[in-house]
Amino acid sequence: MLRIEEAAGVRRSPRGMTKTAAGSDRGAEAERSAGPRAPRPGPVPFLHRLSTKLLGVTAILALAALVALWAADRRLGRALVGEVERSSALLGEALRTTTRDAMLADGPEHAYDVLARIAALEGIDRVRVLDARGRVAFSTVAAERGTVVAKDEAPCAGCHAGRAEPVSRAPADARGRTEVGPRGRRYAMVTPLYNDRACATAACHVHPPGRQVLGLLEIGVSLERVDSGVSAFRVGAAPLLAAGIVLIAVLLYLLGRAEVLGPVAALLEGMRRVSRDELDVEVRVRSRGEMGALAGSFNEMTSSLRALEDALNGVLANLEHEVEARTAELRSAQDQLVRTEKLSALGKLSASVAHEINNPLAGILTFAKLVSRTLAEGPPDDARRAVLQKNLALVEREAQRCSAIVRNLLDFARERPIQRKRVDVNAAIDEALSLIANQVAIQEIALVRELAPLPPVLADFGQLRQAFVNVAMNACEAMGKGGRLAITSRTRDGAVEIAIADTGPGIPPERLGHIFDPFFTTKEKGTGLGLSVVYGIVQRHGGTVTVDSAVGAGTTFVLRLPADQDADTTGPGQAA
Known part of the structure; x- marks a missing residue:
């Protein structure tokens, strides 16, 4: 049993080592007969691996948490500065209210003294x-007393900068600003001093009623505590939070x-082994959740597959025995059928020979008795002698x-040894046509020859000549008187082809498949052995015979013989 742990460790049990050779051979043979398989999946690319995606997601989450921590730090700083802004605005309003009575009663010196004492806080x-x-x-x-501040500079820019007329009342966030002073950062809040009715009618310094703003009170509050608090957060809490975020990401x-x-990974390795027909696989996953249940289902599947494989092997073993038994029975039945066919062929042969020989023998016997009786009556005269002759x-x-x-029967039944020599097929055709020239002339058949230069073939010259004679004679007998007999020779695909075509009545389709069968003939005086002899000769020479026939259009026999590959194909061969 192959046990695939989460760390991909593998161990093999005795079952995986004791598969029979026959079973392996059957599996390999089944695999070959099953055709091409789909390609097995290779290693997963790095960017598509689950580990890479998990690492990327974890890194993104950690980075997002760190960005959120940075945003919280900035938000904390802005919140503290906002509190200072609100406190400064409240303090400015309080100082303006506190110094108002002093400005009306005692003059600005007393108010300035109050402001100096407050500034010391x-x-x-x-x-x-x-x-x-x-x-x-x-x-x-003291160095700033008596200096003049331009309208587009702080602290006047909140009401004057970029405007043709200053605003009468600016919001607090437009009146405050953060700047750097001699002792660090500070927040400066400007509070307008408005010209109310009491101030306009006061005896100390009367201001025109139409003036809205008499001046500005600017208070600078140090941001040292805010900066120290933010720095303490950044130095103390922020690293701890960042470390916590990284630790959580790692966990x-x-x-x-x-x-x-x-x-x-363990399940993937198990699936790969199963795809390689290694069914002795067990996945061990140290998890009690869904992945553990999935591993259990996978192990149940492989167990079921092993059981099915064992059952299939048993069925295959039994099937082999059954096939062997059936094959033996079929072989016995085939042998019996062959013997029956041989007896049937022998019966047909005997009947055909008896039928074909009986008629001429009867004629020979009749005429022999007649000649004997005539001679017994005495010496014949000229008239009787003519009858006897x-x-x-x-x-x-x-x-x-x-x-x-009897000769055709012997040629069909007895395969004479082939004396192979380099043969010029065209020469064999010429001799065959010379042997049937008289028959062609008597039947007034038009003979057409189209013989191309051929490479020699390794064959028996006499047997090839006999095959050509048989096919040509069969064509002449089919045409009767008149007609056209065409003999063509050519080379095609490294072989020699001889086509013998006639313009006879053709062969019906239902008879075309039986023309090479022994004793099959449609002629009154035929024995049905001529084409069977041709078929046997061509087969023994490693060639083929094909027939193309149409009723009323004629028949074409094509004899195809392998050419001698070692001979020069530019010239004809030599006849034996």
């Missing part, structure tokens, strides 16, 4: 007062690798007929 970096023309009327920084990756990647000629003719029947 912890966290207040600077306090200054600007009049309507932008001149610094009071500042906790998630390890958990995914243990619960997903390991089982998937005619009868003896008939006896001779019938005897020759019997001899021809």
